[in-house]
Amino acid sequence: MRHPDVDQAGVTPDVDVIIVGAGFAGLYALYRFRKLGLRVRAFEAGSGIGGTWFWNRYPGARCDVDSLEYSYSFSDDLQQEWDWPDRFSTQADILRYIHHVADRFDLRRDIQLDTRVQSAAFDASGNLWRITTAEGQTTTARFCVMATGNLSLPRVPDFAGLESFKGDWHHTGRWPNRPVDFTGRRVGVIGTGSSGIQLIPIIAQQASELIVFQRTANFTLPARNRALSADERDRHKTRYGFWRAEAQNTPFGIAGHPAPTKNALDDTAEARLAKFEEKWRNGGSISFLYSYKDLLTSKAANDTAAEFVRGKIRSTVKDPATAELLVPKDHPIGARRLCLDTGYYETFNRPNVKLVDTKSAPIVAITETGVQTAAATYALDTIVFATGFDAITGALADIDIRGRDGLTLRQKWAHGPRTYLGLMTAGFPNLFIVTGPGSPSVKANMVCAIEQHLNWIAGCVAMLDARGSRTIEPDADAETRWIEHVNETADATLYPLAESWYTGANVPGKPRVFMPYVGGYHRYKAICEEVVRDGYRGFVISGLPTLAV
Numbered sequence: 001m002r003h004p005d006v007d008q009a010g011v012t013p014d015v016d017v018i019i020v021g022a023g024f025a026g027l028y029a030l031y032r033f034r035k036l037g038l039r040v041r042a043f044e045a046g047s048g049i050g051g052t053w054f055w056n057r058y059p060g061a062r063c064d065v066d067s068l069e070y071s072y073s074f075s076d077d078l079q080q081e082w083d084w085p086d087r088f089s090t091q092a093d094i095l096r097y098i099h100h101v102a103d104r105f106d107l108r109r110d111i112q113l114d115t116r117v118q119s120a121a122f123d124a125s126g127n128l129w130r131i132t133t134a135e136g137q138t139t140t141a142r143f144c145v146m147a148t149g150n151l152s153l154p155r156v157p158d159f160a161g162l163e164s165f166k167g168d169w170h171h172t173g174r175w176p177n178r179p180v181d182f183t184g185r186r187v188g189v190i191g192t193g194s195s196g197i198q199l200i201p202i203i204a205q206q207a208s209e210l211i212v213f214q215r216t217a218n219f220t221l222p223a224r225n226r227a228l229s230a231d232e233r234d235r236h237k238t239r240y241g242f243w244r245a246e247a248q249n250t251p252f253g254i255a256g257h258p259a260p261t262k263n264a265l266d267d268t269a270e271a272r273l274a275k276f277e278e279k280w281r282n283g284g285s286i287s288f289l290y291s292y293k294d295l296l297t298s299k300a301a302n303d304t305a306a307e308f309v310r311g312k313i314r315s316t317v318k319d320p321a322t323a324e325l326l327v328p329k330d331h332p333i334g335a336r337r338l339c340l341d342t343g344y345y346e347t348f349n350r351p352n353v354k355l356v357d358t359k360s361a362p363i364v365a366i367t368e369t370g371v372q373t374a375a376a377t378y379a380l381d382t383i384v385f386a387t388g389f390d391a392i393t394g395a396l397a398d399i400d401i402r403g404r405d406g407l408t409l410r411q412k413w414a415h416g417p418r419t420y421l422g423l424m425t426a427g428f429p430n431l432f433i434v435t436g437p438g439s440p441s442v443k444a445n446m447v448c449a450i451e452q453h454l455n456w457i458a459g460c461v462a463m464l465d466a467r468g469s470r471t472i473e474p475d476a477d478a479e480t481r482w483i484e485h486v487n488e489t490a491d492a493t494l495y496p497l498a499e500s501w502y503t504g505a506n507v508p509g510k511p512r513v514f515m516p517y518v519g520g521y522h523r524y525k526a527i528c529e530e531v532v533r534d535g536y537r538g539f540v541i542s543g544l545p546t547l548a549v
């Protein structure tokens with residue numbers, strides 16, 4: 001549906017909606033807006049669709065949410081016809097699925113690849129967004145949807161001398177689209193977050209020598225990945241509607257894990273141990289964190305789970321000094337992203353693998369021949385940077401986004417991101433952010449969070465068109481109150497006790513603000529629905545009175 005006022009204002013936008021990004025969010029946005037009869041175009045910086053799953057092709061890249069959950073729910077035909085081979089999908093399988101979705105719903109014709117959006121400016125005279133690409137192409141639209149992802153701007157730390165390195169180097173988040181052979185090579189991996197923990201066991205099997213540079217030890221649990229049987233898949237599919245509905249009522253947007261009923265200290269030490277053992281044996285992170293109600297809110301409860309995993313590390317890693325370095329001691333378990341692995345701790349028992357502590361002796365430079373720390377020099381043929389991302393806000397800050405009166409998003413968010421519901425930010429009308437800061441985003445099943453956000457956004461756009469309203473943006477007070485709520489919610493948990501990319505701590509100079517909403521996906525969704533029921537409470541809609549929060 002075209003907006004009736006647009007032509008009256010003398011400005012005809014090129015399209016109704018511009019979508020930035022063609023990953024899980026961008027593709028569903030295309031599908032959803034087309035259903036409204038709108039003219040849509042998506043710009044994607046990559047040479048292919050898939051977002052995260054296009055860029056993160058490093059060996060061992062795999063999802064840590066069960067495949068049957070980490071997939072679109074909007075089409076029953078789609079979920080019935082697709083067969084996931086593994087419990088936790090490989091990057092290759094997820095990308096294959098994304099391509100299938102794009103073909104099945106004929107999405108490609110509105111996606112422009114190899115197109116990096118450089119700026120997005122709101123033109124108040126015509127109420128439209130003007131999007132300019134790195135190649136200088138300009139397109140106008142009534143609405144701009146940032147489907148730019150939470151982990152899409154990779155970070156290579158600013159080590160002196162990287163340009164002098166004579167070997168090869170790669171970042172996990174920009175992995176080449178060809179096999180990288182480590183056979184017989186001396187490899188250094190810098191970083192031991194989820195990406196490093198997945199690729200280290202695989203590189204160790206190929207490299208002649210593997211040096212792992214660890215600054216902070218992370219907790220990781222066995223994934224226990226396995227092939228899904230046809231029978232298992234079929235049983236799930238017969239009740240897919242039930243599982244999808246159940247996921248909507250859970251804190252992480254993931255079904256199949258009965259909610260815990262007890263606090264950790266309500267159980268005896270023996271019962272706790274038995275529970276943790278069972279979870280460890282079955283694999284997965286959500287199920288482990290679901291052992292007890294209070295693992296993420298009570299330090300004493302959390303200590304019991306953390307100590308259990310520390311014991312597992314010490315009993316797996318044969319060299320006691322290496323084991324002690326691998327044991328996380330500075331944060332509660334789950335307060336940083338809880339990693340899943342296949343044979344991570346066992347890898348340090350291999351004779352060709354060495355762990356180097358870069359907390360006590362930091363990396364001071366990359367040299368022509370390898371890595372130099374404050375204590376030693378390591379000769380390497382290949383360096384892998386598993387050093388993470390400028391998360392959640394990075395991809396947005398990378399675009400020159402200007403709202404009313406030339407206000408830039410970078411200026412507005414200089415002291416931390418400010419949004420209402422993680423969906424919109426005051427002063428930037430008709431600019432929607434998919435899984436933005438202040439929404440559950442990375443603390444939920446991303447596909448579920450993406451669908452929820454885009455359903456809300458599509459409903460909002462349909463409402464505006466039905467009412468003949470041209471703009472929507474948050475009321476500044478509603479935004480402030482939402483940020484306060486996001487902070488209070490985080491402060492009631494153990495998350496702020498960890499230095500992590502959730503708080504921007506991994507990027508020097510980035511404001512320290514806890515960015516995701518951790519009140520639970522189910523509660524968040526209920527709030528979003530309530531806001532709509534209350535006439536878009538807290539939003540300023542042109543031509544309509546604003547309802548206070």
Ligand code: N01
Pocket residue numbers: 062063064065151157158172190191192193194195196198213214215216337340358363386387388389442501506
């Ligand atoms: O990045 P990270 P990631 N000197 O930021 C180290 C998702 N994901 O790509 O902890 C030395 O977690 C840094 O050290 P420290 C998932 O949400 C999901 O691994 O800052 N070291 C850390 O060890 C995940 O959380 C999946 O002290 C430096 C590492 O680099 C998110 O992506 C798989 C350094 C970065 O870890 C990011 O994970 C992969 C420096 N200057 C990713 N700078 C699954 O679904 C950084 N480091 C399973």
